[in-house]
Amino acid sequence: MVNLTPEQINDFYDIGFLVVPSVFGTAELTLITDALSRLEKEAKSLDGMVVHRGSQFVVEQKVYEGGTRAQIKRVVWCGAIEPGLLELGEDARITRMAGQIMGCHQVNHLINQVHFKLPHDDVFFPFHQDSLHRGYGTPNWRDVNGRGSYVQVVMAIDPVTIENGPMLFIPGSGRNGHLSLPYDEEVQTVSEHFDPDTAIAVPMNPGDVAVFGPYVIHGSLPNTSDDRRRVFINGFAYPGANSRKYPGEGSGVLINIPER
Ligand SMILES: O=C(O)CCC(=O)C(=O)O
Numbered sequence: 001m002v003n004l005t006p007e008q009i010n011d012f013y014d015i016g017f018l019v020v021p022s023v024f025g026t027a028e029l030t031l032i033t034d035a036l037s038r039l040e041k042e043a044k045s046l047d048g049m050v051v052h053r054g055s056q057f058v059v060e061q062k063v064y065e066g067g068t069r070a071q072i073k074r075v076v077w078c079g080a081i082e083p084g085l086l087e088l089g090e091d092a093r094i095t096r097m098a099g100q101i102m103g104c105h106q107v108n109h110l111i112n113q114v115h116f117k118l119p120h121d122d123v124f125f126p127f128h129q130d131s132l133h134r135g136y137g138t139p140n141w142r143d144v145n146g147r148g149s150y151v152q153v154v155m156a157i158d159p160v161t162i163e164n165g166p167m168l169f170i171p172g173s174g175r176n177g178h179l180s181l182p183y184d185e186e187v188q189t190v191s192e193h194f195d196p197d198t199a200i201a202v203p204m205n206p207g208d209v210a211v212f213g214p215y216v217i218h219g220s221l222p223n224t225s226d227d228r229r230r231v232f233i234n235g236f237a238y239p240g241a242n243s244r245k246y247p248g249e250g251s252g253v254l255i256n257i258p259e260r
Helices: 006-014 026-043 083-089 092-102 130-134
Strands: 017-020 048-052 055-064 067-076 106-115 125-128 150-156 167-169 200-202 209-212 218-220 231-237 254-256
Touching (some): 026 055, 092 209, 125 130, 130 150
Antiparallel strands (some): 048 055, 055 067, 106 231, 106 254, 150 209
C-alpha cells in the first residue's frame, strides 16, 4: 500500500506533480484493459457528446480520405457503464494518496474517466490548469483546505512513451495559483504565464500513476506512435469544495478513506 513520504507531498505542492510506480498490478490492469476494450468498441458507434448507459462519451466521427474514423476524446464517469472501473477508481490505494495530500479522511469522487489516444488519432490536450475545469472563481468551487482542495490521479494502462503523447507538466507552475489561462480544447494554449519548452514529459509503465493538483499547468501532444496510450483518470475533491453535479450517473459520491 502506498504511503507517500513528506518529500513526495512536498514535490506535489512544489514541482506540481509526482509519479508513483506500480500502484496497480497485473490483475487490476487486466480488468481495466478488458473494460477499455469494451468501451472503445462502444465509443466507435457514437458521435458527439452523448450520455450513453450512464457515462458521457465524447467522440467525433472524423472524415478522412477513404472513410470515417472515430476520434474518441474521452469517456466521462466510465464507471457507470463499467462498474469495475468505478470500484478501482475508489480503491484505497488511490484514495489514500489523495487523502494524505489534502489532509482529509473523506473525498468526493468527481472524475472517473478514460482517455484512449489511439495511434495517430490526433487527440491532444492543450496546456491547462484543472482549476478551470473545477470552476475556480465560480460558486461551484471553494478552496476549503486553502491548498487547492483537489487531487487528480492519472494511471498509465499502456506503456506511456515519448512518442505516444505522454503527459507534460510545467514544473513549479502550480505555485502561482489559478491563472485564468485561455482554453479551447481544439487549440494549443499560448500564454505569457508559461513557456512550453520548459515542460517535463512523464513516461510511465502500466500501473504507474501521476498525481497532481489543480494549479499545475499540464497537457499532452498527439500520439504519433503505432501503439495505444490509454490512461485511467480519477479526481478527488476535499469535502465541501465542489457544488457542481458532474456528468455521469452517480458522480460526486463521498468516499470514506479506509484506515490502514
Ligand atoms: O490524457 C492526457 O494526456 C491529459 C490528461 C489531463 O489533462 C488531465 O487529466 O487533466
